Amino acid sequence: MDYALAIDDAPTTIPAGTGILLVHPSTAETDRIDTDFLKTDTDQFLVISTRTTAREVTQKLEHYEVEEDKATILDALSVERGYTRRQSDDVRYVSAPEDLDGIVAETRRFLDETEGKRRISLDSITELIYYTDEQRTREAAERLLAILDEQDAVGLFHLAGGVHDESVVDEFRGLFDAVVELGRAGTVTTTF
Template identity: 65%
Template sequence: MEYSLEIDGTPETVPGGTGILLLHPSTGETDRMDTDFLKTDTDRFFVVSTRTTAREVKQKLEYYDVDESRAEILDTLSIERGYSRRTSDHVHYVAAPDDVDGIVEQVRRFLERHDGKLRISFDSVTELAYYAGEEDALEATERLLTLLAEHDAIGLFHLSEEVHDADVVDDFRSLFDGIVDLDEDGNVTATF
């Protein structure tokens, strides 16, 4: 299965199983790129959020005019922070943002429940590394990329370059089929 991409400098299409690493400055404007990725050529999508709550993800989708009826969201923050939450068919929770196994399991369930063109957005791997440690974040990313390949889905994984040592960034880079680099000025370069 081929998926269209609407990100500057990337191929017009990529095959199912493709993982894309979005490298960005810590202050980078990634929401536009993320939502362009999610609303293009997609039947269903799953947003894993270790950076914001489900409510904030919904606001982002609404602001960028993304069809929320296709969305499912994994909120990793609300339970640990004691926020009120309502589980639904479209919003899921894990106990804490360092619950790597719980996160991977929720993605697996999403991919098994749905057919068609499926996309995953992981925002952000940097936050996962902050909570769970870089080694666990790297291992979780590998597991998620394996799931994408098994289910012919594609994924966009956010990583803030400034926060990690260069060797850690290189370790993440080596896992991905495509790298999209967003600089401070909003310029995009891509390598596939």
């Protein structure tokens, strides 16, 4: 099974199981790439948010006209910050961004419970490293990529390149099938 892809300078389709690393400057606007990825050729998608709350993710989806009825949001911030939260079919929570096992388990649960073309977006690896460390985050990313492959889904994983040593960025690049680089001026280059 192939998935259509709406990213500049990228192939028009990618095979099921593909994991894409989005490397961007820490101040760059990634919403357009993220939402174009989620709304193209998709039956269901999961947004794993370690940087913003479920409410903020919903606002982003509305702003970019992404079909919200296809969305499930995994909010990793609200519980830790003490925000009001209401578990529902389309909004789930883990206790904090450092709950990597919970993030992996909820991703597996989402993919087990859905069918068709499924996508996940993880925003962001940088936050997971901040809350845990590079090794634990790398292991979690490897587990998530294995689940994508086993479930014929695809994923986009955000990494703020400028805040990490180049060796760390290169290490994460090596885990993924493809890398999309967003430049400061909004230029996009890809390696597939």
